[in-house]
Amino acid sequence: MNELNPSGWRPAMGASAPPDTIETFTGNRALQLEEALLFELGSPDRSGVDFDDIPDFDTALLGPNARKARLDLPGLSEPETVRHYTRLSRQNYAIDLGLFPLGSCTMKHNPRLDEKVARFPGFADVHPLQPVQTVQGALSAINELAVWLIELTGMHGVAMTPKAGAHGELCGLLCIRAALEAKGDPRAVILVPESAHGTNPATAAFAGYRVENIPATTDGRVDVDALKARLGPDVAGVMITNPNTCGLFESELKNIADAVHAIGGYVYCDGANFNAIVGRVRPGDLGVDAMHINLHKTFSTPHGGGGPGSGPVVLSEALSPFGPLPFTSRQADGSMKLIEEEQAHEEHPQAFGRMCAFHGQMGMFTRALTYILSHGADGLRQVSGDAVLNANYILRSLEDVLDAPFGAAGPCMHEALFSDDGFAEGFTTLDLAKGLIDEGYHPMTVYFPLVVHGAMLIEPTETESKAGLDQFIGAMRSLAERARAGDELLKSAPHLAPRRRLDETLAARKPKLVYKPA
Amino acid sequence: MRYLPLTDADRDAMLAVIGAGSVDELFADVPAAARLAEPIAGLPNHASEMAVERHMARLSADNLTAGAAPFFLGAGAYRHHIPASVDHMIQRGEFLTAYTPYQPEIAQGTLQVLFEFQTQVARLFGTDVANASLYDGSTACWEAIAMAARITKRNKAIISSGLHAHYVETARTMAKFTGDELVTSAPELVAEPDDAAVIAAIDGGTSCVVVQYPDVLGRIPDLAAIAQAAQAKGALLIAVVTEPVALGLLESPGSLGADIVVGEGQSIGVGLQFGGPYLGLFGCREKFLRQIPGRLCGETVDADGKRGFVLTLSTREQHIRREKATSNICTNSGLCALAFSIHMTLLGGEGLSKMAKASHMRARQTAERLSAIPGVAVINRHYFNEFAVTLPHDARQVVRDLADRQVLGGVSLGRLYPHVDALSGGLLVAATECTTDEDIETFATTLAEVLA
């Protein structure tokens, strides 16, 4: 025989060992990689960008504030940069990885065509203040989206510039205020149902209104009698979320709107949940005067780890004259016009003003328009149908193991709501949510709406297949049973994520918001 | 439908579990009169990827893009070169398709990025702390004014005439409804900013002074003197930076005494995008921590003692404070903050300084060349990469005539200040490291033609 196996390589399975007990030198666990802070990795001398040297740089024209010392900002070469952010990305859950059932957040698939289109140079590489003759295509795209939003909601006009949903709410309320002031009848109060998202009262207060809460009925809807009883000459309007935060359609919205209009007020509809009804119900038919549309929800512009959003506001005929600057308008010859401060006096004299620099979230408009054109009127109708079907399938598949406070009242819309009723003593919604992380899912929305104890709000969206839903339902049933049985391991979940539960008390008591070298 | 996984067989099986006969039955709570039986009439139905792309490509082609022409626009949005790796990294699905990091155990990627971003912004601005970003520079500027009013319990803001017209208009809109008083004026086409006028306007009722640095005409105000004057009267100095690359060559506003520094982060990593989405930057003194609007990311530890990050101090925010919140803002500009942070990481202190130097040199070269044209005069004594020139005709028409000749030659002051006749001959010209010798020459010869 020759030399026997000189390399020493002999495939073997090895003895089994419990993985928890294995410590590594790096702290990494195979593909689960720890990543240091940029400030521990980089230095101001290192760079991933090349520039020509400028010898004898002269600071004379910079004046007395010319910088004396270089900024202490760490740099990395390109390969280091790519690794840093790739490693960090792997510590995130995302829709691209699986079901993301956050109620009221509408986490649906983000089509990649939308990303491609948004990067077309005619949209991505144009300056907002270029002469209008050089940006006809960009203005046309904004206008096309505007027309779709108006048609889908049955409204009269749309303000495109608000930067996100909350900014859109503010826009709607400022339209209401401007309209009332134009009548010489400024009013003081905005009515908000107690189940509303906290942004509604925050926005109303920011717009200078006093907020009064309207109670809910036991079936999870606005108490119409209580609301009507409160209406009077001091009420500027109501803010209603429809479908509401309990996942139910406010069947009485038209009645409410008629009553509000009768006292000279206006109806603001929070459109956060428009995905449930898009293509099937037009808010304009229900008497709504203003509604923001979160393009990052219903029309699938990516959430990006917390923005950017985009919140166009559709407006009724009564409020349209008061919408903010700027906006686009198509001329008889097909060309696009931009109405800014210069033209406002003649073309839009009652505008309440400008909400931000430039023309709004163009990069979101092109994505949303692409999404809408891909789906069309029939596809959008199917979107809401499948979203509602998926939510009801979850509701009916879990209601025997989880308390569904409004389950008996009939079908839900696009989200299913459960409470913590029936959990073992000491077990909470948070425990179940964190257990879901170990099962490979992002938790649902928890502790909202406030009107349900230990609320769990599940919005699957139309993106999920039946097989995907069945697996999720299986995981939820298992967790619900563990919470009811009092499985102690659930209380310290998650066990398998890149981090265990984080100390939020410490973070808030001793805030450390920037890196400081030890 | 390529985006919808359910088959008709799936739908039937699911309806059977639910106990409903059809999807339409699930909409029984909608009053019949408001329920549409068919897809909305008059709108097109679904379309293939190819068809949609073709339509959108046609719209895209109907624009003169910045990269296809000599380009000299600024006024709050700048065209710097963005390294290819920036756009590549922000398209990783784990960043692109993640939600706000409310579940920190599975969002450490986004959270660590935000912590690093906050630190980068604080160092750039020379402030103690920074937030996780706001919508854009103009809305960040208003948020700062509102915060100064909360801190000082006063409500008169002195707005320097050098603040971008859109920022002033945004603040004016908000102030109309909150009842804050804004003292404003239009800029004048002179070599230096009106620091003395700003200082003279400060009194015991002033909550804050808002000063853009460099200002809308590219001039560089004396922030230290204004800070001193403001603080002597118990008012705060808010510095507004619309071109953060300038801070590669100019002292940071915080180090000159600004109490709050806000800005537009677009010029680093984000791109022009016809005006949005952009990136609101916000930094301030640590003692104002609990008055900061928007999201904050903080360092902490997990149950095993490992370092980790969470969103913190959320009791300031609308979802908890409701009508008592510091602001009604929910979202930040997360993906734009990521792009900014990656670009800043690629640059580092040295790279930022070099990019700033290249931009400044291109601006000087442009200014010198334009000054040689009869009737054109550069007004600035000092500038970074943007300056104002006066032209013998209405600059709005000149800009349109230049565009007819495929030159994007700056922003007319008439566009920003349509009702101020004295500014109608003013043109803002900006340059960056992207500007070439050929661009400058084409711009100058075309401008000379248009003016002749």
Added chain:
Amino acid sequence: MTRYFTKDHEWIAVEGDEATVGITDYAQGQLGDITFVEVPGVGAEVGKGDAASVVDSVKAASDVYAPVSGTVTVVNDALEDQPELVNTDPEGEGWLWKMTLSDTAELDSLMDEASYQSFISGL
């Protein structure tokens, strides 16, 4: 010294026309870890039932109402660095502010310890 309680879970310990105010042990237990306390300004005039202070926990911000009317004379500066005192010793070192009373008759509407205990046992 006499201690009184409110339905909003504040306590007030009165000695002559001087008093110390804080939140009850029951309240701190419901709130969880206190992360920040915003105390009123010294010299502030507060009316009975006015929101005079804010106690933050991680997920909530709760107003603390003045149990009676009067003027704030001293605030508990230790809470700035150690908000956790409100958790560990709510009715002692975790006090919020001291005040002079403008109308001692207002105390009559408050509960004594025994009635407060029976009030919370019914919650």
